[in-house]
Amino acid sequence: MSEQDCKDGGLEPQGEAAFRDIDEAIAWITQRMPKFGIQVGLKRMERLMELLGHPHRRLKFIHVAGTNGKGSTCAYLTRVLVQSGYDVGTFTSPYIERYQNRIQLNGVDIDDESLLKLANQIKPFADGMAQTDIGAPTMFEVSTAIAIAYFARIAFPDLVVWETGLGGRLDSTNIVAPIVSVITNVGHDHMDILGNSIEEIASEKAGIIKPGVPVVCTVEQPEAVEVMRRTAAERRTTLYLMGDQFRYASVESAVEHQVFDFSGPFRDVPGIGIALSGAHQQKNAALAVMTLEVLRQYYAVLVDDENLLEGMRTAAWAGRLEMIRREPPLLLDGAHNPEGAATLAEALRTVYPHKRLHLMMGMMPTKSHSDYLRHILPLVDTLIVTEPVFFKKMDADALADLAREVAGELALIIPIDVEKDYREALRMLTERTEPGDLAVVSGTLYLISDVRAWILYRKDSDKGW
Template sequence: MIKTYEEALSFIHGRTKFKKLPTLNRMKRFLKELGDPQAGLNYVHITGTNGKGSVVAMMRSVLLEQGLTVGSFTSPFITRFNERIGYNGVQISDDDLLRLVQRIEPVVKKLDCELPTGGPTEFEIDAALMFCYMAEKKPDVVLLEVGIGGLYDSTNVITPIVSVITTVGWDHMKYLGDTLTKIATQKAGIIKEQVPVVIGDLPQEARETIINDAKRKQAPICELGNEFFVQKIHRHQFLAKIKYQSPQIHCLEAKLGLGGDYQVENAAVAIAAVETFMKQQELTLDRHALIKGLKETTWPGRLEEVNEVPLVLLDGAHNLPGIQALVKTIKEDFAEREVYILVAILADKQYDLMLGELASLGNVHLVVTHFAGPGPKRPSADLKEGISDIPTKYPVQVADEWQLGISEIARQMNAEDVMIITGSLYFISDVRKLFTK
């Protein structure tokens, strides 16, 4: 019997991460045993290689300003597991989490005995926990972020009011496939018959796959660059000001609370998704709620400012598209400043290409390091290997411990310089504890 919050977390994290064959049958059976807690709620289902968390954060902020009650499910967490499950921007309490795990554990044990491949995985338990919590809270809308992919993701057991696909790029190829078409096919799995889908700026190969899937399912398409438009008004501003345009919203100007150029397109997707949801629910969209909600959005670990002078930013650019977005931001917003980057990346990522992107910038001083990693099966990459082959203006430095790396960079910087700590979100989680005590 689980008696404490710590025991509840140990139970969750002690489960297997993946099964050999992808299927939703186990998740559906699991939820049926729990009384189908996912039924009867309004969902916005969000997938994408990058941008999911930021889109959820912006949508949540705007919808709360609209006066709605909002549930949210995101991953991974940055500081505490509870962050993943929220109601009106407040994470689930330790007591509620313990109580719901106590309810779920007997069902998991039962399925361990009855199912040939064993009971639920860790993420299936995470999702079931969230569905049970939302069934109790009954929010007006649940912003439901996909874990990996979409088609076989444990969250893909609902029919949403709106589906959202933010971006498609190279990540999780072991599970999703080794081409953009295969990856996009997995993402398109969240598109449902006749349910509107909001789409960000996608590579052509991925776009064709997703558009064709949506047409086949007769899902109305709302695509950035066709049905809605966005532009950054002022260049060289870390917190961007945008101009957004759609058939319903004429020339909306808003300042973003999240930094980085990549948030311009994320904001557009978030606005379009809010628009679509409100229209589907026959609710009136408040222009002022949009402006205020976007400005007041916060999201830990996404170009998050943790020190003002000198400027220190944490950015969970955990894959190649994320690093490319960070590089674009550095070029746009910090071109005139010296930028010191401390980076640690998981071994299962394209870390050689990621380092090459960062090293290509003439104003970047690159320091590579490592960290504990989320577990023995997902270690931190040894970035020391091969750095001598990377063409760069300044020699790449190595910090044997990331804490020493931060200290060494701080000694080299002046007040005008910028420190960016980036790479794995698990790494950012470790570092963030140092800055936010």
């Protein structure tokens, strides 16, 4: 995009318009997080899309929101659709190893050349917006714009699996008009922004429901269900709710192998196998199957049973009940809210046999950690509290104090160590894991990203939200 294009769009380029290499481009994008933070609202995204010529209008989106389970649901959808012969774009957040993970075509990260090109095209607009009343776009808004431009102008996927970042109604991803909306669940997360009650949070998630666009949902709390039903009715669209229009029945649940039967309004599909662990993954997988059934019925998307079963079986999602190492065993799980902790605790009780459980955890400062700890501490034999390498993190000493307080309330005696360097904490965790024990790293995905990159590649992970 030339300087003249920028002027024609109504904004003069400000400062340097070009990055020399991909590292400079990614640094410009990710450093917007501490500088501009999280700013809800769609005005900046609407302006960015206007300046870019509304590229989002050329794409078919599957919009996925929810408190937990968004990433794995996106993984199921992407894998089955790719297995069925479609070109599929996927946008998820946060990434696990490097910035490019969040924008993919057919499961492959955006290439550096395309990312550099798009960052150079968008930078003049972002700089120009910073000089106006509308303000500079945030890191997530720039990332969303880059993803849309990549899919619309370079990759040209048949479908885009499109995950919200935070909430739904005012999330930057809500700039799109999807062909189907998907809402996984509602829990206590980002309460400082989304609201203090399940009903308030559900209302924000339901913000992705569009008039006439079918919605598939697995919320379970009565107040959340009521919000979904009311919103769907107001927007005159069809709601496919787990327990009403579709359901699943567990057949088998083991480490890295589960089977369930699916029953829906259009047909039943028995014996669906998945490799992701944890009983909650059967629910996420059933949600994906119902979404695929809607795509078959409404949009003639061709997914035969062979490709459905193979895609579900081979879907993978890093950092969620992921056994990253076998000897000594080390399980990674990005549970970072009470609902995630409850799911992790259930998996530890039923799927992962162990003599002693050694937990290492680190958190962000804006979560409901007391309830998280109430779920997980009764299972823990030793605890190491650490910190992710990120500008915004919870102080390990403060988190350890909270853990001691909750342990006292529950009459638990647990050795709690504080080691702020996650690499040293990981060494301590490994040393204390004896044969038959299980080591678990849990908490913020920023910590999961750090540990995963260090174990697999002996390097620090990239950072960004």
